[in-house]
Amino acid sequence: xxxxxxxxxxxxxxxxxxxxxxxxxxxxxxxxxxxxxxxxxxxxxxxxxxxxxxxxxxxxxxxxxxxxxxxxxxxxxxxxxxxxxxxxxxxxxxxxxxxxxxxxxxxxxxxxxxxxxxxxxxxxxxxxxxxxxxxxxxxxxxxxxxxxxxxxxxxxxxxxxxxxxxxxxxxxxxxxxxxxxxxxxxxxxxxx
Amino acid sequence: xxxxxxxxxxxxxxxxxxxxxxxxxxxxxxxxxxxxxxxxxxxxxxxxxxxxxxxxxxxxxxxxxxxxxxxxxxxxxxxxxxxxxxxxxxxxxxxxxxxxxxxxxxxxxxxxxxxxxxxxxxxxxxxxxxxxxxxxxxxxxxxxxxxxxxxxxxxxxxxxxxxxxxxxxxxxxxxxxxxxxxxxxxxxxxxx
DNA sequence: ATAGTTTCTTAACTTAAGTCAACGTACTCA
DNA sequence: TGAGTACGTTGACTTAAGTTAAGAAACTAT
Numbered sequence: 001x002x003x004x005x006x007x008x009x010x011x012x013x014x015x016x017x018x019x020x021x022x023x024x025x026x027x028x029x030x031x032x033x034x035x036x037x038x039x040x041x042x043x044x045x046x047x048x049x050x051x052x053x054x055x056x057x058x059x060x061x062x063x064x065x066x067x068x069x070x071x072x073x074x075x076x077x078x079x080x081x082x083x084x085x086x087x088x089x090x091x092x093x094x095x096x097x098x099x100x101x102x103x104x105x106x107x108x109x110x111x112x113x114x115x116x117x118x119x120x121x122x123x124x125x126x127x128x129x130x131x132x133x134x135x136x137x138x139x140x141x142x143x144x145x146x147x148x149x150x151x152x153x154x155x156x157x158x159x160x161x162x163x164x165x166x167x168x169x170x171x172x173x174x175x176x177x178x179x180x181x182x183x184x185x186x187x188x189x190x191x192x
Numbered sequence: 193x194x195x196x197x198x199x200x201x202x203x204x205x206x207x208x209x210x211x212x213x214x215x216x217x218x219x220x221x222x223x224x225x226x227x228x229x230x231x232x233x234x235x236x237x238x239x240x241x242x243x244x245x246x247x248x249x250x251x252x253x254x255x256x257x258x259x260x261x262x263x264x265x266x267x268x269x270x271x272x273x274x275x276x277x278x279x280x281x282x283x284x285x286x287x288x289x290x291x292x293x294x295x296x297x298x299x300x301x302x303x304x305x306x307x308x309x310x311x312x313x314x315x316x317x318x319x320x321x322x323x324x325x326x327x328x329x330x331x332x333x334x335x336x337x338x339x340x341x342x343x344x345x346x347x348x349x350x351x352x353x354x355x356x357x358x359x360x361x362x363x364x365x366x367x368x369x370x371x372x373x374x375x376x377x378x379x380x381x382x383x384x
Numbered sequence: 385a386t387a388g389t390t391t392c393t394t395a396a397c398t399t400a401a402g403t404c405a406a407c408g409t410a411c412t413c414a
Numbered sequence: 415t416g417a418g419t420a421c422g423t424t425g426a427c428t429t430a431a432g433t434t435a436a437g438a439a440a441c442t443a444t
Contacts, residue, residue, distance in 0.1 A: 058331075060331070067334070079320075080327055091331070113313075117309075123316055124316040127319045128274050128319060130323065131322065131323050135261075135262070135272055136282055137330075138333070139283070142259070142364070143363075165420090171334075172334070174334040175402090176402060177422075178402080178422090179400080179402075181423055182401085182423090183400095337402095337430090338431075367431075369391080370393080370394090370432080371432075373392060374393090374430085376393095377393085
């Protein structure tokens with residue numbers, strides 16, 4: 001729904017009728033079916049993404065294996081690759097559920113910022129907050145053992161555990177599927 | 193030197209005499225001796241930091257041990273904790289070399305953005321670029337073995353390997369000092 | 385210069401992750 | 415619905431990281 005993004009924005013700034021209108025008219029909001037690849041590795045991208053509904057996964061290949069690096073869900077900005085540069089993307093972006101995604105590009109963004117300068121300020125502030133959170137997540141990952149990472153995952157993203165196949169969770173947590181399977185077993189053992 | 197930050201900015205935007213003056217006058221640029229703690233874990237912070245010269249390390253304690261989570265060197269923005277919120281910091285920030293650091297606060301920042309709106313735009317753009325780089329670094333960390341992480345570290349931050357004690361590098365790479373020592377030994381063995 | 389501390393290395397041992405392979409289950413799609 | 419693929423679990427084995435402890439080397443400060 002278009003309303004979702006307005007609801008999100010209006011938590012931070014007053015959303016005028018004009019702004020709402022501009023967002024809807026701009027074609028920013030797009031619908032994708034499960035399995036759609038938004039971005040291919042190796043290709044430069046001119047777009048940025050914001051997940052409104054559904055789940056988008058970023059992944060790449062290493063040693064012939066697919067490695068899931070991030071899951072982006074409701075109200076998350078996708079932070080792989082800065083568009084505008086001509087650098088080929090390191091990652092694929094794939095909708096692993098039917099998804100509603102805000103898709104931006106430099107022209108649209110510049111135009112919106114010109115018309116609604118408060119949007120750029122908001123983006124800066126929210127961007128800083130995302131960065132701080134991500135920095136903390138990286139630090140925790142570094143300090144944690146594989147089992148601690150899985151426990152942390154269950155605590156911080158309990159929804160994902162249901163929505164996503166286990167082997168993708170494994171590589172997201174930096175381990176092999178077999179290891180995650182054994183960790184789960186160990187955890188069940190201890191509980192009984 | 194004040195010139196350093198002007199040099200940095202003028203790579204992206206024209207720096208007028210007024211802007212240069214405003215930066216110098218603001219007291220943004222500060223000097224710290226090696227060992228100075230800029231921020232203490234547990235205390236809420238009102239400041240943001242940008243390393244102009246020297247090296248700042250972020251760390252925290254886990255299981256009674258000090259864990260280094262990041263090194264910030266020349267021309268790096270320190271992204272732990274968003275100031276302005278009253279949340280206690282998760283990390284310490286310590287100068288591990290004599291350092292020149294830009295220290296900001298919300299009031300100063302707002303004032304500067306009001307006088308020089310191009311600064312806020314620049315911050316948004318640079319912030320997005322930092323975020324993209326960091327996302328990539330996190331992904332690579334997840335996919336890499338401890339030895340690969342160390343090789344990657346030597347490649348991407350060769351200066352740090354000289355500037356920083358090894359046990360701090362170890363925890364920065366998510367391993368114990370003993371492991372890093374053995375990895376180095378293994379690498380030397382193979383080379384001979 | 386030297387005593388005291390911190391840092392790095394080494395060794396022996398424990399634990400768990402990676403690897404390879406096999407098997408059962410679940411999903412999918414023609 | 416039935417064949418084929420993808421997914422999760424398990425087991426045996428290999429490899430390397432964590433742990434503990436001890437000693438050597440480097441650094442710090444008086």
